[in-house]
Amino acid sequence: xxxxxxxxxxxxxxxxxxxxxxxxxxxxxxxxxxxxxxxxxxxxxxxxxxxxxxxxxxxxxxxxxxxxxxxxxxxxxxxxxxxxxxxxxxxxxxxxxxxxxxxxxxxxxxxxxxxxxxxxxxxxxxxxxxxxxxxxxxxxxxxxxxxxx
Amino acid sequence: xxxxxxxxxxxxxxxxxxxxxxxxxxxxxxxxxxxxxxxxxxxxxxxxxxxxxxxxxxxxxxxxxxxxxxxxxxxxxxxxxxxxxxxxxxxxxxxxxxxxxxxxxxxxxxxxxxxxxxxxxxxxxxxxxxxxxxxxxxxxxxxxxxxxxxxxxxxx
Numbered sequence: 001x002x003x004x005x006x007x008x009x010x011x012x013x014x015x016x017x018x019x020x021x022x023x024x025x026x027x028x029x030x031x032x033x034x035x036x037x038x039x040x041x042x043x044x045x046x047x048x049x050x051x052x053x054x055x056x057x058x059x060x061x062x063x064x065x066x067x068x069x070x071x072x073x074x075x076x077x078x079x080x081x082x083x084x085x086x087x088x089x090x091x092x093x094x095x096x097x098x099x100x101x102x103x104x105x106x107x108x109x110x111x112x113x114x115x116x117x118x119x120x121x122x123x124x125x126x127x128x129x130x131x132x133x134x135x136x137x138x139x140x141x142x143x144x145x146x147x148x149x
Numbered sequence: 150x151x152x153x154x155x156x157x158x159x160x161x162x163x164x165x166x167x168x169x170x171x172x173x174x175x176x177x178x179x180x181x182x183x184x185x186x187x188x189x190x191x192x193x194x195x196x197x198x199x200x201x202x203x204x205x206x207x208x209x210x211x212x213x214x215x216x217x218x219x220x221x222x223x224x225x226x227x228x229x230x231x232x233x234x235x236x237x238x239x240x241x242x243x244x245x246x247x248x249x250x251x252x253x254x255x256x257x258x259x260x261x262x263x264x265x266x267x268x269x270x271x272x273x274x275x276x277x278x279x280x281x282x283x284x285x286x287x288x289x290x291x292x293x294x295x296x297x298x299x300x301x302x303x304x305x
Contacts (some may be wrong), residue, residue, distance in 0.1 A: 001249055001293075002267045003223040006200070007169035013196035014176045021184060030179050037175055042168075060155060065166035067159050074153040087159060100199040 008090045015103040027105075031112040044117045052081045052123065055141050059083060066090070079143030085136055092135040107132050110139065165226070168256075170249040177261040189263040190270045197274035208279035213240055216281075216299060224248075238301040241286075247293020254292075265290060272297060 002010050018026045046054030056074045063070055069087035073080075094102040107129050114125040118141060128138040180189050198205070207215035217235050220242050224231040229248040234241045249267070250260040269285050276283040276299065286296040 001223070001247055002173055002196075002271065003227055004167050004169040004173075004249070004252075005164060005223070005226045007166075007173055009200040010173060010196055011176065013199055014180075014192060017180070017188075017192040017195060021188070026183075030176070033179055034172065034175055038172055056153065056155075062166065062168070064157060064162045065164075065168070067162040067164040068157065069159040070157055072155040077151070089159065089164060097200070099202055 008093045009097060009100070009102070012094055012103040012106050015106060015109070016101075019103075024105075028112060031109050032116060034109075035113040035116040039113065039117045043114065044121075047118060047121050047123065051121075052076055052079065052141060052143060055081050055118070055123070081141040083139040085138065088135045088137060091132055091137070095133070095135055107137065110137075114139075114141075165228075167252045170252045171256055171258060173249070173267075174253050174258065174261050174264065177263045177267070181261060181263045186263060186266075189266055193266055193270040194274040197271050201275055205275060205279065208276065208281055211280050211301070213237070213281065213299065213301070216240055216275075239298065241296065241298045243296040245292075245294055247295070250293035260290075260293070262290075264293070268295065268297065272299070 015027050015030075018030050022029070043055070043058045046058045048054070050057065052074060053076065056072060059072060063072075063083070066089050068085060068089050071084045071086070073082045073084075075081070088107075091107060094106060107127070111125060111127045118125050122144050124142050124144060126140050126142070128140075131137065177189055180192055204215060204219055213235075217233060217240055220231065220233060220240070224244075227248040229244065232243045247260075247264075247268075250264060253260045265285075265288050268288065272283045272285075280302050281299050282302050284298045284300070286298055288295040
């Protein structure tokens with residue numbers, strides 16, 4: 001059994017395996033498959049029902065269960081939802097696994113998964129991964145075509 | 150509508166995100182669909198040999214207790230009952246259902262046909278080139294109810 005607490009290294013090895021078999025395209029094809037299947041009943045459903053507030057609700061549950069260190073800010077007037085990740089448990093775990101070679105582009109899966117779900121709903125998910133070596137990142141969900149009166 | 154802010158420290162919560170079982174199941178299904186069962190086994194072997202290096206080193210030294218501690222720890226983290234029989238030369242553990250498969254089923258999804266390999270291939274790869282032999286004694290594909298044995302090779 002692969003415990004849910006061992007999932008991160010298992011996924012990292014999975015991405016490496018897919019890239020070995022079919023290049024980066026294979027990894028992106030899997031992320032698209034995962035986005036379509038995994039997020040359909042969770043993030044997609046909540047974002048359809050409640051927009052940015054649905055995004056807030058989705059990540060509140062997920063990041064609490066992942067014991068992340070973060071600040072989430074929802075500004076519905078400005079049409080922006082931001083997650084400032086002070087310490088990502090997934091990236092943090094990979095950074096600590098110094099005895100194994102982890103998948104270099106692991107964190108790219110977030111933007112690939114979430115933007116694919118939110119874009120058709122008029123929202124864009126973008127990530128700043130410039131501090132990923134410190135297990136920090138900033139994710140922003142921005143509502144498109146916000147009216148500015 | 151104003152602003153809504155939520156601040157959390159890692160220490161505020163326990164690390165226990167069971168939805169990861171769903172994502173893992175989808176990775177198994179994807180590799181199975183795209184490349185076949187042998188590729189699922191190849192992936193799980195690579196994962197085991199990379200991630201479980203420290204445990205494999207202990208098994209190479211003949212330290213079966215390290216495996217016992219490992220089994221105890223993962224089922225404790227899963228909050229799942231496990232029955233372990235342990236002696237110097239043999240470790241057998243059994244579960245009434247698999248925690249991962251149970252969560253997948255409870256989430257109205259179907260465990261991958263290849264799910265069994267997260268036990269069979271993973272434990273087999275763990276024991277390869279060590280002094281221990283792994284055997285899957287039983288496995289129910291519907292629930293993951295199963296029994297697994299690890300025996301010192303010169304005692305099997």
